[in-house]
Amino acid sequence: MKRFSFSLQLLAGLVAGVALGFVAKIWDVSWLAETLTQVGKIFVQLLKLAVPPLVFTAVLVSVANLRNVNGAARLASKTLFWFLATAFISVAFAIGLGLLINPGQGVTLDTSTAKPVDTEGAGTWLDFVTGIIPTNIVTAFTELNVLQIVFLGVVLGAAALAIGDKAEPFLNLSRSVLELVQKALWWVIRLAPIGTAGLIGKAVATYGWDLLAPLAKFSAGVYIGCFIVLLAIYPTLLAVFGKVSPLKFYRNAWPAIELAFVSRSSVGTLPLTQRVTIERNGVDRDYASFAVPFGATTKMDGCASVYPALAAIFVAQVFNVPLGIGDYLLIAFVSVVGSAATAGLTGAIVMLTLTLSTLGLPLEGVGLLLAIDPILDMIRTATNVAGQAVVPVLVARSENRLDESIFNAPPQPLDNDETPTAKPPAREPALA
Numbered sequence: 001m002k003r004f005s006f007s008l009q010l011l012a013g014l015v016a017g018v019a020l021g022f023v024a025k026i027w028d029v030s031w032l033a034e035t036l037t038q039v040g041k042i043f044v045q046l047l048k049l050a051v052p053p054l055v056f057t058a059v060l061v062s063v064a065n066l067r068n069v070n071g072a073a074r075l076a077s078k079t080l081f082w083f084l085a086t087a088f089i090s091v092a093f094a095i096g097l098g099l100l101i102n103p104g105q106g107v108t109l110d111t112s113t114a115k116p117v118d119t120e121g122a123g124t125w126l127d128f129v130t131g132i133i134p135t136n137i138v139t140a141f142t143e144l145n146v147l148q149i150v151f152l153g154v155v156l157g158a159a160a161l162a163i164g165d166k167a168e169p170f171l172n173l174s175r176s177v178l179e180l181v182q183k184a185l186w187w188v189i190r191l192a193p194i195g196t197a198g199l200i201g202k203a204v205a206t207y208g209w210d211l212l213a214p215l216a217k218f219s220a221g222v223y224i225g226c227f228i229v230l231l232a233i234y235p236t237l238l239a240v241f242g243k244v245s246p247l248k249f250y251r252n253a254w255p256a257i258e259l260a261f262v263s264r265s266s267v268g269t270l271p272l273t274q275r276v277t278i279e280r281n282g283v284d285r286d287y288a289s290f291a292v293p294f295g296a297t298t299k300m301d302g303c304a305s306v307y308p309a310l311a312a313i314f315v316a317q318v319f320n321v322p323l324g325i326g327d328y329l330l331i332a333f334v335s336v337v338g339s340a341a342t343a344g345l346t347g348a349i350v351m352l353t354l355t356l357s358t359l360g361l362p363l364e365g366v367g368l369l370l371a372i373d374p375i376l377d378m379i380r381t382a383t384n385v386a387g388q389a390v391v392p393v394l395v396a397r398s399e400n401r402l403d404e405s406i407f408n409a410p411p412q413p414l415d416n417d418e419t420p421t422a423k424p425p426a427r428e429p430a431l432a
Contacts, residue, residue, distance in 0.1 A: 005413070005414075006190075006255050006413075006414045007254055007255050007258060009192075009193040010192055010193055010196055010255070010258045010259065010262070011258070012193060013192070013193035013194060013195070013196030013197040013200075013262075014196050014197075014200055014262065016197045016201075017036070017196055017197035017198065017199065017200030017201035017204070018200055018201070018204055020032060020036060020197065020201045020204075020205075021033075021036065021200060021201035021202065021203065021204025021205040022204055022205075024036065024201065024204075024205040025204060025205045032205075033201075033202070033205040033206070035198075036197070036198045036201035036202045036205060037198070037202045037205075037206075038198070039194060039195065039197065039198030039201075040195060040198030040199035040201070040202045041198075042195075042198075043188075043191060043192070043194070043195025043198060043199065043263070044195070044199070044263065044264075044265070044268075046188045046191075047185070047188060047263060047265050047267075047268035048144070048265070048268070050181050050184060050185040050188070050268070051144060051146065051265075051267050051268070052141045052144060052149055053177060053178075053181045054178070054181045054182070054185060054267065054270065055146055055149045055150060055153065055267055055293075055296075055297060056141075056149050056152060056153045057153070057174045057175075057177045057178035057181065058153070058178055058270065058293035058296075059149075059150050059153030059154055059157060059293055059294070059297065060153040060154075060156050060157040060160070060171075060174050061157070061171065061174050061175055061178055061289065061293075062157070062289050062290040062291075062292075062293045062294055063153070063154055063157025063158055063160075063161065063290070064157045064160045064161055064167070064171050064174075065286060065289050065290055066161065066290055067161055068286050069286045069287055069290070071399070074399075075287055075290070075291075075395060075399060076290070078395045078398065078399070079290075079291050079294065079295075079391060079392070079395050082391040082394055082395060083295070083298065083299050083391060084336055086233070086234075086237070086299075086301055086387055086390070086391065087299075087300075087301055087304065087305050087335055087336045088305075088332060088335075088336050089233055090229050090233060090301040090305035090306055090335075090387075091305040091306070091309050091331065091332045091335040091336065092332065093225065093228050093229070093233065093306075094225045094305060094306040094307075094309035094310055095309050095313070095328050095331060095332065097221060097224060097225050097228070097310065098221065098309060098310045098313035098314075099313070101217060101220075101221050101224075102217075102313075102317060103217045103218035103221045103310060103313060103314040103317070104218065104313065104314040104315065104316065104317030104318040105317050107215070107217070107218075107314075107317070107318055132147055132148065132151050133148070133151060134148040134151070134152065137152065140152065146267070146297065150297045150298070182271045185268070185270075185271050186271050186272075189259065189268075189269075189271065189272055192259055192262065192263065195262065195263065196262040199262050199263070199264075200262060203374055203375055203378075215369070215372055218310065218311075218314045218369075219372060219375065219376060221310050221314075222306065222307055222310055222376045222379065222380070223376075223379050225306040225307075225309075225310055226302050226306050226379045226380060226382070226383040227379075229301055229302070229305075229306060229383050229386075229387070230382070230383055230386055234246070234386060234387065234390050235249075237390065237394060238390060238393065238394070241394055241397075241398070242393050242394045242397045243397060244393065244397065244402075244404075244407060245408075248407060248408060249281065249389075249390070249393060249407075250386075251411060252276055252280035252281050252407070252411050253273075253276045253277075253280070253281065253385075253386065253389045255272060255276060255414055256269055256272045256273040256275075256276045256385050256389060257382050257385055257386050257389075258382075259272055259385075260273075260381045260382045260384065260385035260386075261378045261379065261381065261382040262378065263381070264374065264377045264378055264381045265381065266296045266297075266300070266381060266384045266385055266388065267296050267297065269296075269381075269385050270292065270293060270296045272414070273292055273296065273385055273388055273389055274288060274289070274292040274293070275414060276389065276414070277291075277292050277389050277392050277393075279406070279412050279414075280406070280407075280411050280412055281389065281392075281393050281402075281406070281407055282396075282402050282403035282404065282405070282406030282407040283392045283393060283396040283401065283402060283403075284396055284401035284402070284403075287392065287395070287396060287399075287401050288392055288396075291391065291392040291395065292388060292389075292392060295387070295388035295391060295392070296385075296388055299384065299387050299388045299391065300351070300380075300384045300387075301383050301384060301387040302379065302380030302381060302382065302383030302384045302387075303351055303377075303380045303381070303384055304335050304351050305335045305336075306380065306383065307351070307352070307376065307380050308331065308334065308335060308351050308352050308354075308355040309331050309332075309335060309355075311352050311355070311356075311365070311369060312331055312352075312355050312356060312359055312361060314365070314369075315356060315361050315362065315365030315368070316359070316361055318365065318368070319361065319362050319365065321360075321361055321362075323359070327359050330358055330359055331355060331359070334351075334354060334355045334358050335355070349366060349370075349373075352366055352369070353366055393407075
């Protein structure tokens with residue numbers, strides 16, 4: 001396999017998965033469909049297994065690392081500014097696209113067939129705010145509440161900053177755990193070509209045109225909206241504000257974006273995103289160790305901007321609820337401020353529920369969209385991860401923390417097991 005680049009391996013897995021999925025669907029090969037489902041399920045389970053310790057230690061260490069960065073407050077504020085700015089631009093374009101294509105106009109769906117969805121703790125802003133603070137530290141980890149884990153990591157990281165050298169033993173332990181988890185997770189990521197075949201194969205074998213037909217315009221709208229962000233908004237920001245080549249950026253970041261597409265997990269892609277940001281895009285290591293983990297848990301232009309905007313317009317049109325200018329402003333506000341609710345896991349149900357409840361739209365709309373959520377989540381997550389890589393480049397460029405020789409050089413190979421928290425690997429001849 002080392003004869004082929006990691007990106008090519010992922011592409012091969014994608015093609016194989018599509019082919020096997022079509023075979024399973026067209027000839028009704030149940031055992032093949034079940035095998036693809038189980039392969040994809042195991043791969044996602046392995047990714048999720050690392051989520052609690054990875055998120056906690058990555059956020060904690062990234063916050064604590066700010067004391068090693070000159071102008072840390074300025075870097076953090078610029079990072080947050082670009083997170084908010086790109087989210088606002090993305091949701092503005094998504095609303096415009098929704099008004100242009102009217103995804104729910106003329107669509108008649110039987111709401112009684114809507115899949116049930118658990119909206120407890122995710123239906124209102126009060127639920128969202130109170131849900132950030134865990135009532136039990138252990139429960140936050142056992143129930144995989146990523147938002148609460150992020151909260152704990154930020155608080156303890158800030159506390160470590162405050163007490164200084166006394167926190168070093170604890171920080172050293174956290175750094176060791178982070179490196180261990182990233183190393184193990186990198187081994188899982190190396191299985192991504194196989195996982196890709198299973199995940200894509202399952203999607204092809206399970207979701208046919210009969211299911212997609214009533215929601216075809218909405219599904220196309222989500223993909224078009226995400227492509228606008230990926231191929232128009234981000235390249236413009238990179239060229240105008242970053243003064244770097246968008247083509248080289250995507251060439252460098254492509255493995256992470258591709259893995260995000262098939263895994264549907266920003267957090268699961270975090271180690272790879274951090275590697276391409278440092279080793280290929282040339283972002284300063286100290287700054288990237290803060291910006292990338294922070295972005296993986298809060299920067300969600302696909303799940304929190306494009307998708308909920310189009311979904312809210314779709315649900316309003318299906319249920320014949322008129323939306324005014326104030327409602328569209330609310331959609332933008334929820335997308336910009338509430339993006340942390342998605343928390344880097346597969347799916348954007350919490351964010352969609354939050355948006356619909358804020359607008360007073362029927363929450364049954366969430367159930368109508370659950371059937372095709374995995375298909376939409378692929379492009380949403382790819383957009384999320386691309387944005388998580390774009391912002392560090394923009395900020396690093398403005399602060400002279402971007403190594404252009406690395407950015408412009410041929411992409412370094414990602415086939416080795418080095419983790420981004422370790423020292424930079426020596427430049428040795430290797431396969432691209």
